[in-house]
Amino acid sequence: MHDRSVKPLRRVDLARATGCNLETIRYYETVGIMPDPPRSAKGYRSYDETHVRRLKFVMRSRDLGFSLEEIRELMGLVDNRTQTCAEVQAVAESHLKDVQAKIADLARIERVLSETVARCTGDAAPDCAVIDALLEA
Amino acid sequence: MHDRSVKPLRRVDLARATGCNLETIRYYETVGIMPDPPRSAKGYRSYDETHVRRLKFVMRSRDLGFSLEEIRELMGLVDNRTQTCAEVQAVAESHLKDVQAKIADLARIERVLSETVARCTGDAAPDCAVIDALLEA
DNA sequence: CCTAAGGTCTGTAGCTGATACAGGCTCAAG
DNA sequence: CTTGAGCCTGTATCAGCTACAGACCTTAGG
CATH class of the missing domain: 1.20.5 (Single alpha-helices involved in coiled-coils or other helix-helix interfaces)
Incomplete structure (x- = not known):
């Protein structure tokens, strides 16, 4: 009950929450690994916990040596989870x-x-x- | 006795003799890993066996995972071999x-x-x- | 209210280690 | 002489970031 109107995260907050480099976040957005976040009236990016989770996913995957292309593939499978996990398994196995x-x-x-x-x-x-x-x- | 006036090697010959990509040879010259070769009257590069040996050295080193910077270091040590091999050993050990x-x-x-x-x-x-x-x- | 620190925005350049291509010139064999 | 192979240069591209410039904005303290 203590999350009434959670304050939005700035880019630097997201960076600190994940350990990701500040500029890398913007880079991930331009290459489509992270979604374009909503903007404030003045054009400031505003993030929430879903972005933190997604970025952590990306960073963990990078850490395990997945390429950005492979991560895109993995996330595509997760996002429209119409298919079985066999496909995910195939990516990981490869x-x-x-x-x-x-x-x-x-x-x-x-x-x-x-x-x-x-x-x-x-x-x-x-x-x-x-x-x-x-x-x- | 059968090497009177050895014919100079063209870029493609050097590439074939070493297995190196044609463009990579030029790249190695621009970044100073290979020396600028002598040129013909029309500006064509002309190589000899010393270039073949040097390029093979570079390729073997790359194959063993040395960075271009490390290779530069190794070659510097070889070229002015005033020092002992202890320095070379140190590079390799690192x-x-x-x-x-x-x-x-x-x-x-x-x-x-x-x-x-x-x-x-x-x-x-x-x-x-x-x-x-x-x-x- | 003002100021200063810290954050944000964009575009762009740099990094490593190549690789590729365009457009024009030249060489050598047949 | 023709034709194909090779040469020249400069520039662009790739991954995966990282960093900087220059302008703008927000927020806390005094």
């Missing part, structure tokens, strides 16, 4: 495969780098194992 | 730490994603575990 591939790539890089660094003597440059590894085919 | 951190991040993401996807029933959207995970704090 993204999971991407992540696993990236891990495999990085693991290879890690192996090469750590082997190379270990071979390094710290002596004169002409004998540097890192440089050799990069120069050799 | 990069190795970055790579390991990235792997750890991705591993966390992978865990969250795979757990979430596994919880998915494929049923109606309102119960979708992926969406729930993204909506929950």
Whole structure:
């Protein structure tokens, strides 16, 4: 009962509530990731809790490595929830495969780098194992 | 003895010899990763084996995830090899730490994603575990 | 009521690391 | 000589932000 006429959030309030960068909020609006919010008489954006939730969703998704395009896709599925969650699962699974591939790539890089660094003597440059590894085919 | 007056390489030859994209070569020149090559009378770039080696070095380094800035640093150390290889080792080691951190991040993401996807029933959207995970704090 | 701090608005530029394209010129093989 | 392949430059595009300029507005304290 203590929410009679909740005061609207300014852009900076939304930023603070979510930890999102101020400018990024505007960016998300221009690229359609966040909806255009209602404006005050003077043109000031005014947000509410739905925006906080949505932005948190976006940020969590970004944090999990989803691209903006994937997030758009996810949110589209959520917004008109006429379909089953199988589609959502498919997006997430496809993204999971991407992540696993990236891990495999990085693991290879890690192996090469750590082997190379270990071979390094710290002596004169002409004998540097890192440089050799990069120069050799 | 069969290299009397080796014929100069064109840009496309350098691209083919290294597997680098044609435009990327020009890009690397503008950002100072590759040197400005000598030009023919008509202004055509002309490369030789030193460019091939240098570009291969750059590509291998990129492949191992070094940023252009890091590559510039590495090449600076190689070019005026007045210092010991300890500096090179330091660059590589610092990069190795970055790579390991990235792997750890991705591993966390992978865990969250795979757990979430596994919880998915494929049923109606309102119960979708992926969406729930993204909506929950 | 006035002032100062802090917020807001827009458009635009910069960042990384490429990649692509237009429009015009040139080279080399047949 | 023709034709196709390649060259040149400048500029635009992409993701995903981040930052700044310059003008305007709001709000709290004195």
